Structures are given as C-alpha cells and as structure tokens.
Amino acid sequence: DAKTTQPPSMDCAEGRAANLPCNHSTISGNEYVYWYRQIHSQGPQYIIHGLKNNETNEMASLIITEDRKSSTLILPHATLRDTAVYYCIVRVGDSGYALNFGKGTSLLVTP
Amino acid sequence: DTAVSQTPKYLVTQMGNDKSIKCEQNLGHDTMYWYKQDSKKFLKIMFSYNNKELIINETVPNRFSPKSPDKAHLNLHINSLELGDSAVYFCASSQNRGRYEQYFGPGTRLTVT
Numbered sequence: 710d711a712k713t714t715q716p717p718s719m720d721c722a723e724g725r726a727a728n729l730p731c732n733h734s735t736i737s738g739n740e741y742v743y744w745y746r747q748i749h750s751q752g753p754q755y756i757i758h759g760l761k762n763n764e765t766n767e768m769a770s771l772i773i774t775e776d777r778k779s780s781t782l783i784l785p786h787a788t789l790r791d792t793a794v795y796y797c798i799v800r801v802g803d804s805g806y807a808l809n810f811g812k813g814t815s816l817l818v819t820p
Numbered sequence: 821d822t823a824v825s826q827t828p829k830y831l832v833t834q835m836g837n838d839k840s841i842k843c844e845q846n847l848g849h850d851t852m853y854w855y856k857q858d859s860k861k862f863l864k865i866m867f868s869y870n871n872k873e874l875i876i877n878e879t880v881p882n883r884f885s886p887k888s889p890d891k892a893h894l895n896l897h898i899n900s901l902e903l904g905d906s907a908v909y910f911c912a913s914s915q916n917r918g919r920y921e922q923y924f925g926p927g928t929r930l931t932v933t
Contacts (some may be wrong), residue, residue: 743921752824752910752924755865794861807853807865807876808922 713797718815721791727784729814731797734778741772743808744782746793753796753810756782767768787818823847824925826911827926832931834899840929841896843911851875852894853912853922854886863910870916901932 714732721727733742743758747771757764757771759780764771770783796813822846833839845852853876856864867886868876874886882897898905911925 752927755921755923758921806866810863
C-alpha cells in the first residue's frame with residue numbers, strides 16, 4: 710500500500726470548514742483513498758473513501774487531485790464533536806485485509 | 821443496537837495469567853479483525869478472519885490465538901500475559917475483504933500488572 714503523509718495537527722474554529730490534507734504521491738492506479746477518524750478513547754470510525762472522483766456523504770467531502778497524488782478531506786461545518794485524530798489510508802481496493810493506520814492528523818475544533 | 825461489541829471493556833490482570841476478549845458483530849459481515857493500539861497510539865492489525873478462515877496473521881507472539889466459532893464472532897485469547905501486552909484492543913468487521921469500510925468496536929483496555 711502507498712505511504713501517506715499528513716500534518717500532525719490542525720486547528721479549526723467551530724462552524725468553519727476543516728480542510729485536512731493528505732499526500733500520497735506514490736499511489737497506484739488500483740489504490741483507493743480512505744479516511745477514518747478516532748475520537749478520544751473510541752474505536753476508529755469510517756468517514757469516506759474514493760478512487761478518482763470527488764465523493765461526498767453526510768459526514769464529509771473528499772477531493773482527490775487529478776493526478777491522485779494528494780487529497781483533502783473537508784468537514785463543511787466543523788463542530789466540537791469533530792475533534793479527533795483523522796487518518797488518511799491508501800490501499801488496494803480488492804486486497805481486503807487490514808487498514809494500515811499511520812500517525813494521522815489531530816484536529817482540534819475550538820469554540 | 822450495537823453493531824460491533826466487545827467484552828470486557830476493561831481488563832486488569834497480572835503477568836502470567838491467561839485471558840480472553842470477546843467480539844461479536846450483528847451486521848452480517850463476512851470479515852472480522854483484531855487491531856492493537858499501544859500507548860503511543862499506533863493502531864496495528866493483528867489478525868483477520870474471513871468466513872471463519874484466518875487470512876491475516878501479522879507478526880504476533882504465539883501467545884495470542886484468535887478463535888472464530890462462527891462468522892459473527894471473533895475472540896482473542898492471550899496466554900501468559902506480559903507487561904508489554906498492555907494496550908487497547910479493537911475488534912472490527914467489514915462486509916467482506918474487498919474495498920468495504922470497516923466498523924470498529926469500542927475497544928478493550930487491557931492492563932497487565
């Protein structure tokens with residue numbers, strides 16, 4: 710699976726959009742980009758995933774650059790409950806198996 | 821209804837003891853996983869089962885033995901517990917081993933004294 714690089718920490722004001730970047734310059738054509746988050750002391754939670762096209766669901770939007778070497782997770786209106794560690798994971802879609810969690814980005818949403 | 825449940829939530833035990841952690845999922849998923857999160861917060865895969873068949877067995881001491889009585893359950897048995905086994909253990913499941921999202925349980929915090 711391709712390696713990802715994320716900033717260790719970010720701050721965001723409540724109600725504003727949180728834009729979390731992820732670099733995956735060695736991504737292969739059959740690798741998907743997944744985002745998970747872990748709120749303190751809880752199990753990781755799936756947010757969204759995509760291959761090439763931008764994706765949106767009720768939680769967030771995922772923007773993938775045309776060359777697929779980077780992506781951005783967007784939380785459109787961050788709330789205090791969005792404070793968590795966010796993990797960007799790249800893996801082959803049909804390989805199944807495990808998720809390789811890196812260090813992630815610790816997002817702090819402030820009042 | 822809880823999708824992925826684990827018992828117990830907390831487990832405190834002494835070195836040398838044997839303990840088990842149970843995991844159940846009611847999502848009808850085919851694949852289940854055990855992850856370990858150490859004190860530095862790194863989350864690493866330990867085992868994965870697909871339809872009761874072991875498909876991943878990372879470099880984990882033989883003292884750790886997963887058991888899947890049916891595809892809704894994946895239990896983790898640990899023999900001769902050591903101080904370094906102290907961690908939070910997460911169970912997860914996915915529809916199958918394809919590109920599907922994984923659903924995690926609440927975790928079991930194991931403390932070995």
